[in-house]
Amino acid sequence: MVFAKIAETEKELRDAFFVREEVFVKEQGVPLPLEKDEYDKEATHFVAYNGEEPIAAGRVRIVDGNIAKVDRVCVLPDFRRKQIGVLMMTHLEKYAKSHQLAKVKLNAQTHAIPFYEKQNYIITSPEFLDSGIPYRAMEKEF
Ligand SMILES: CC(C)(COP(=O)(O)OP(=O)(O)OC[C@H]1O[C@@H](n2cnc3c(N)ncnc32)[C@H](O)[C@@H]1OP(=O)(O)O)[C@@H](O)C(=O)NCCC(=O)NCCS
Numbered sequence: 001m002v003f004a005k006i007a008e009t010e011k012e013l014r015d016a017f018f019v020r021e022e023v024f025v026k027e028q029g030v031p032l033p034l035e036k037d038e039y040d041k042e043a044t045h046f047v048a049y050n051g052e053e054p055i056a057a058g059r060v061r062i063v064d065g066n067i068a069k070v071d072r073v074c075v076l077p078d079f080r081r082k083q084i085g086v087l088m089m090t091h092l093e094k095y096a097k098s099h100q101l102a103k104v105k106l107n108a109q110t111h112a113i114p115f116y117e118k119q120n121y122i123i124t125s126p127e128f129l130d131s132g133i134p135y136r137a138m139e140k141e142f
Contacts, residue, residue, distance in 0.1 A: 002084060004048035004056065004091045015054035016047040023074035030131050039071070046091050048075075048084055055079045058088045060095055063105070068096035070106040089119055097142060104142075107135040 007016045017036070024030040039061055048056035058073040070092050075084045096104050108116050110127060116138050125137035 002048060002050050002055070002079075002082075002087070004046055004084075004087050006091075006095070007045040007047045007057075012047050013045055015049075016045045016057040016059075019047070019054050019057040019074055019076060020072050022076060024072070027077065028133065030133070034131055035072075043071070044095060046088060046095075048088060050079065056084050056088050058092055060092045060104075062099065062101065066100070066102045068092070068099070068101045068104045070104055073106075085115055086119065093140075093142075102142065103139055105137065105139045108138045110134045110136060113138070 005012070007013045020035060021032065024035045025032050040059070043059040043061040045059045046057065047054055056073075056075040056079065058070060060068050060070050063069045070089075073085065073088055073092070075088070093104060104121075106116070106121070107130070108121070108123075113123065113136060119140070121138040121140045123136050124139050127134050127136050129135070
């Protein structure tokens with residue numbers, strides 16, 4: 001059974017960071033000190049499990065008073081294209097709505113733009129590079 005939840009315990013947090021490290025550090029080559037950043041302390045972290053196995057992660061934090069900033073959305077390669085990314089976004093957005101936030105902002109890796117567009121995010125910036133990876137800013141208003 002696949003389910004997603006807020007990472008509340010030390011183990012759940014470790015599991016979320018495990019998935020991030022597998023995807024962003026090992027697969028995409030982002031240096032670990034950049035992958036784990038200063039915003040991790042203030043963020044609310046989410047993790048998804050297939051049974052006991054952590055398979056997806058993401059985080060959200062409140063910026064500029066009423067905006068949800070979503071980062072680090074990732075699914076392990078074996079579990080992609082099974083709607084688990086959508087499951088993570090649904091949980092992250094539910095958190096934003098329950099905190100009366102007006103919109104969600106994120107920086108989408110260019111390859112992932114269709115994934116976010118299918119969930120009604122719109123592009124709001126030209127392409128820019130971060131750690132050598134091309135991104136465009138996207139957002140969705142509730
Ligand atoms: C981007 C990512 C999170 C998508 O997760 P996923 O679980 O594979 O996506 P889903 O199965 O929920 O896809 C939902 C829809 O988006 C589409 N989609 C997903 N990834 C896509 C891609 N790279 N290109 C085009 N369409 C994509 C799916 O086909 C699906 O379409 P459908 O609803 O019509 O069937 C995942 O590919 C990933 O972890 N990539 C590596 C890390 C990364 O780049 N994260 C994004 C950082 S901004």
